[in-house]
Amino acid sequence: ETGVTQTPRHLVMGMTNKKSLKCEQHLGHNAMYWYKQSAKKPLELMFVYNFKEQTENNSVPSRFSPECPNSSHLFLHLHTLQPEDSALYLCASSQDLALDNSPLHFGNGTRLTVT
Amino acid sequence: QKEVEQNSGPLSVPEGAIASLNCTYSDRGSQSFFWYRQYSGKSPELIMFIYSNGDKEDGRFTAQLNKASQYVSLLIRDSQPSDSATYLCAVNRNYGQNFVFGPGTRLSVLP
Numbered sequence: 171e172t173g174v175t176q177t178p179r180h181l182v183m184g185m186t187n188k189k190s191l192k193c194e195q196h197l198g199h200n201a202m203y204w205y206k207q208s209a210k211k212p213l214e215l216m217f218v219y220n221f222k223e224q225t226e227n228n229s230v231p232s233r234f235s236p237e238c239p240n241s242s243h244l245f246l247h248l249h250t251l252q253p254e255d256s257a258l259y260l261c262a263s264s265q266d267l268a269l270d271n272s273p274l275h276f277g278n279g280t281r282l283t284v285t
Numbered sequence: 286q287k288e289v290e291q292n293s294g295p296l297s298v299p300e301g302a303i304a305s306l307n308c309t310y311s312d313r314g315s316q317s318f319f320w321y322r323q324y325s326g327k328s329p330e331l332i333m334f335i336y337s338n339g340d341k342e343d344g345r346f347t348a349q350l351n352k353a354s355q356y357v358s359l360l361i362r363d364s365q366p367s368d369s370a371t372y373l374c375a376v377n378r379n380y381g382q383n384f385v386f387g388p389g390t391r392l393s394v395l396p
Binding site: 210211212213215226260271273274275276277278279 | 289317319327328329330331334336373375377383384385386387388389
């Protein structure tokens with residue numbers, strides 16, 4: 171496996187369910203991110219982790235709970251979501267937060283539908 | 286004023302023409318600028334980045350940066366139907382990896 175891998179690719183869940191999104195990167199990067207992409211809206215940064223430590227929480231509701239057990243893995247735990255949370259959730263990684271020219275590498279995303 | 290602005294399009298160009306995609310940003314402290322391509326239903330993929338004023342060329346793609354005007358553009362020469370996608374401009378501010386994305390411009394290259 172190379173690059174950034176996300177599972178599952180598609181997820182349908184009810185508002186009372188609890189589910190988790192998983193991301194794994196095989197690039198040796200130190201920083202990992204969660205982004206949300208809704209229709210007709212720019213990519214929205216949700217969380218940033220650097221060396222497993224959360225460095226940014228972009229005012230995300232508590233029904234989204236991130237977890238970063240190591241620099242290669244990132245999870246997004248979901249509970250009591252709302253229909254407006256339906257979106258494409260993208261995981262990304264980059265070499266280091268200190269390197270301004272280090273680009274983001276995205277996973278294939280999880281298409282989430284909340285019913 | 287939005288931090289990163291792009292025309293949403295669609296921008297339609299004939300096959301073989303030059304496609305010009307534009308992006309403006311509001312934070313003068315921005316240091317690095319990235320262009321991503323996103324096909325429908327897929328994730329963004331990096332095309333190129335630029336951080337010095339002027340032009341940077343990579344194959345059929347040229348990025349142009351003018352920090353004084355807070356403007357960055359992407360030119361695609363000899364456009365192909367396979368270039369039809371949404372092009373995202375991303376700006377990295379100078380404090381950590383704080384990327385801000387524009388809404389994207391949808392490009393359609395007509396055969």
